[in-house]
Amino acid sequence: PLALFDPIALPDPTGGKAGAASAQDAATIQSIVPDALGSGYLGSYEQDGWVYVDVIWDDGTWQRAANEDFGPGKVIVRSALRSVD
Template sequence: MRHRRRHLLLALGAASVLALSGCATPAGSGAPSSAADAPPGASLGSLSPAPPEGEVIAQGTVMDVAGTVELCLGPIMESYPPQCSGIPVTNWTWDGVDGSETSGDVTWGAYAVQGTYDGDAFSVTQPPIMLALYDPMMIEDPTGGEPGAGDEGTLLAIQEELPDSLGDAYLGSYPDNGWLRVDVVWDDGTWQDAADDDYGDDVVIITPALRPIEG
């Protein structure tokens, strides 16, 4: 685990602040191929998405502790140096990279990072961009601004189940206008379909931290 200062924490955005657990990578072996194959009401706990086929980009904290590098997509503990738990990163170098801080054997910084993800590790393919300088494309709200169908009690009950259902891939969640917005490391639609199967349409929105590179 590692830590970072408040100004880096704020750079991660509201979703990270609201996250309830650290991030890592879900295992994908032996999972049913669709929500229809899973036990009734247990699709989220029975399925895992396939890794992305192409390159992805993510915004997070790169944490290097004595040469072990991770990409943290969830919350950051605010001690100094900071602490977090994330995806193992390969092909990382600090050479020519601005925006980092170092304390002892810990070096960290907040970046947009592009690369490939095999379900276990993130391999960097492009130079990282400091989050302070990164201008991401606006992501369309899948709700279209319409309220969801869940009442607060139902959404909070679902929220309590998610850490067990999603494991280390779960980054956090929060109720919003009848929806439960759920942040995960990666989803190819498998978990969104599973959530719809388990809880009904218009209740849960699954949002992956890793985003495919368009084009």
Template sequence: MSVLRRAVAVPVVASFAVIVLAACATGSGGSAVPFGAAEPALPSGEVVGQGTVLEADGEAQLCLGPVADSYPPQCSGIPLDGWSWDGVDGSESSNGVTWGAYVVQGTYDGSTLTVTAPPILLALYDPMPMPDPTGGEPGSGDEATLADAQDSLADRLGTDYVSSSIDNGYLWVDVVWDDGSYQDAADREFGEKVVVVRSALREAA
């Protein structure tokens, strides 16, 4: 995600480490797994992801998060195995790069999405709405703590990190895939009603 990630200053990482240690020391019984160190189980079936498919130098990837505003666009995402542009509408090409916005279905092994069905143009897709786990209630996080946590997310989550934002007292964190493990770890570390983790890949219906 080198194009999209922000650089993290050393003082921020240091101060955030103090927060992590304090949270682990005061969390509810047992040895808490710090957020970012959790290991979600791989999906047992097929998943769907929506975003920009971009192919350059013969390598296709599905970018689940923001895409750099350039022409051709730039992004970094999940490698796609079995992707083909044959019969696929809605793509553009420039300077050896081909891209388009699609819904892609396949199997995910933790690093690569293997395509198992024809892609759907994102503009024609009508997904089921994602439920709001907060119920619209404000979170309990203060702006300074949430901002410090956000600044270190790319380093803590590595390639699982997609994007994040702060809103209504919550730090909203989008990851490639979560079976609930990241959310549980975030609740243990920060307390409930502070961090909301959303999985960009969702189980196929």
């Protein structure tokens, strides 16, 4: 069965809490982020008051920048590449 090859789901980075981004915040963030991240940007979407931004790699730098630029509790930067233990 293909279910044997499904990746393990990552923990919920929100802790089950709604984000602070309004619809206008989300639209603004999504219009700015692609140009700001350039070729490292993979995509973004809004859900439950959070703007999820998918990037190729983030060592925490992009997340800190998003918190500083847009305020905490609005953006979650997710890295496609992850460290392997």
